[in-house]
Amino acid sequence: MLKHRVLKNQYLQGSLPPDLSRFPYLQVIDLSRNYLNGSIPREWGATQMTTISIIGNRFTGPIPKEIGNISTLVTFTVEFNEFSGVLPPELGNLSRLEKLHLTSNKFTGQLPPAFGKLTALKDFRIGDNQFTGEIPNLIQKWTDLQKLVIQGSGLSGPIPPGIAVLENITDLRISDLQGNGTGAPFPPLANMTKLETLILRSCNIIGRIPDFVGQLSISKTLSVSSRIPLVLDFVCIYPVLDLSFNKLDGEIPASLFGIRKADYTYLTGNQLNGTVPSWILKDGESVDLSYNNIRNEGSCQQANINLFGSDSMGIVS
Numbered sequence: 001m002l003k004h005r006v007l008k009n010q011y012l013q014g015s016l017p018p019d020l021s022r023f024p025y026l027q028v029i030d031l032s033r034n035y036l037n038g039s040i041p042r043e044w045g046a047t048q049m050t051t052i053s054i055i056g057n058r059f060t061g062p063i064p065k066e067i068g069n070i071s072t073l074v075t076f077t078v079e080f081n082e083f084s085g086v087l088p089p090e091l092g093n094l095s096r097l098e099k100l101h102l103t104s105n106k107f108t109g110q111l112p113p114a115f116g117k118l119t120a121l122k123d124f125r126i127g128d129n130q131f132t133g134e135i136p137n138l139i140q141k142w143t144d145l146q147k148l149v150i151q152g153s154g155l156s157g158p159i160p161p162g163i164a165v166l167e168n169i170t171d172l173r174i175s176d177l178q179g180n181g182t183g184a185p186f187p188p189l190a191n192m193t194k195l196e197t198l199i200l201r202s203c204n205i206i207g208r209i210p211d212f213v214g215q216l217s218i219s220k221t222l223s224v225s226s227r228i229p230l231v232l233d234f235v236c237i238y239p240v241l242d243l244s245f246n247k248l249d250g251e252i253p254a255s256l257f258g259i260r261k262a263d264y265t266y267l268t269g270n271q272l273n274g275t276v277p278s279w280i281l282k283d284g285e286s287v288d289l290s291y292n293n294i295r296n297e298g299s300c301q302q303a304n305i306n307l308f309g310s311d312s313m314g315i316v317s
Contacts, residue, residue: 002023003025003026003027004027004028005030005031006030007030008033008034010034011034013036013037014037014038015036015038015039016031016038016041016054017041018042018043018044020043027050027072028049028051030051030053030054031053031057032054032057032077034057035058036057036058038059038060039060039062039064040059040061044064044066044067045068045070046069047070048070049072050072050073050074050075051073051076052070052073052076052077053075053076053077054078055078055079055080055081056079056080057081059083060082060083061085062085063078063083064088065088065089065091068088068089068091068092069090071093071094071095073094073096074096074097074098075097075098076091076100078101078102079103079105079125080103080105081104081105082105082106083107084106084107086109086110086112087102087107087109087111087112087115091112091118092113092115092117092118093114093117095118095119095120097120098123099122099123100118100121100123103125103127103149104129105128106129107126107130108130108131109132110132111138115138116136116138117141118141118142119141119143120144121142123146123147124142124145124148124149125147126150127150129153129154131153131155133155134156134157134158135156135157135158135159135177137160137161139166140164143166143168145166146168146171147170147171148166148169148171148174149174150174151199151201152175156179157177157203157204158177158184158203159203159205164187164189167193167194168194169192169194170194170195170196171195171197172192172200173197174199175200176201183204183205183247184203184206185205186210190212202246205246244266244269245268245269245270246270247271248271248272251272251275252267252272252276252277252280252294264286264288265284265285265286265287267288267289268289268290269290269292270291271292272293273292273293273294275296275297276289276296276305276307281296286304287304287305287306288305289310290307290309291310293310294310295310
């Protein structure tokens with residue numbers, strides 16, 4: 001009685017078998033990282049599988065709407081293929097779905113409104129695609145969500161205010177939002193007290209980063225695309241702080257002293273001004289301040305600081 005079929009990294013070639021009637025008890029099929037091609041058979045919609053994972057193959061074509069008939073499906077991961085077309089709204093019928101990974105394909109169109117019914121979702125990833133439209137406010141219905149990745153997806157901003165209710169998120173990554181450059185305020189993340197990874201890079205966020213950012217339990221990665229906050233005093237250690245390629249302005253506030261032990265700090269390509277704070281000169285670990293309007297009033301440029309393209313280039317020796 002076959003329940004699991006796991007054949008990862010087996011150099012398999014060919015296409016997926018449409019007829020799985022010989023395996024009526026099959027629950028898990030994992031064919032990740034092979035050389036399989038073709039499309040997902042529509043016939044799979046008649047199965048009772050809980051997991052379909054075909055990451056890292058050469059599959060093409062759209063996701064068949066019949067997949068939305070698999071009422072038992074918990075995990076559907078099809079990352080790193082060449083799937084295309086719009087996502088069928090029938091996927092919104094997967095009431096038990098917890099993990100949906102669509103990263104690195106060629107999907108187009110908007111996220112279907114029916115996705116608001118995916119209330120069991122815990123992990124949703126759609127980066128590196130060709131979607132259109134704004135990030136829909138329907139994500140506020142995914143209150144069990146723990147990881148949200150929308151990086152280079154084709155979607156535009158702003159980040160919807162409904163994101164505030166996602167209190168279980170530990171990993172939030174949104175970057176490279178499309179749009180006409182119109183800025184939006186920092187999203188309301190104060191209730192995300194479990195957050196460990198935050199990336200909001202090139203999201204057209206304007207205004208000051210609010211005080212609550214410094215109180216989040218982030219310990220791995222912080223990347224925020226907006227104005228620097230007045231208060232980050234509660235932050236102790238961030239291996240990475242990335243605020244690059246936005247419209248940050250004003251001086252680097254003294255409150256950023258709290259992230260002085262970050263392995264890498266990126267404030268690249270903004271409109272920051274003023275002088276390099278003394279704590280960066282003394283304790284900064286690989287700080288990139290290039291392409292700003294920041295001055296270094298010291299007698300020389302420290303090896304741990306990149307000021308290329310800043311006003312300081314003309315005054316340091």
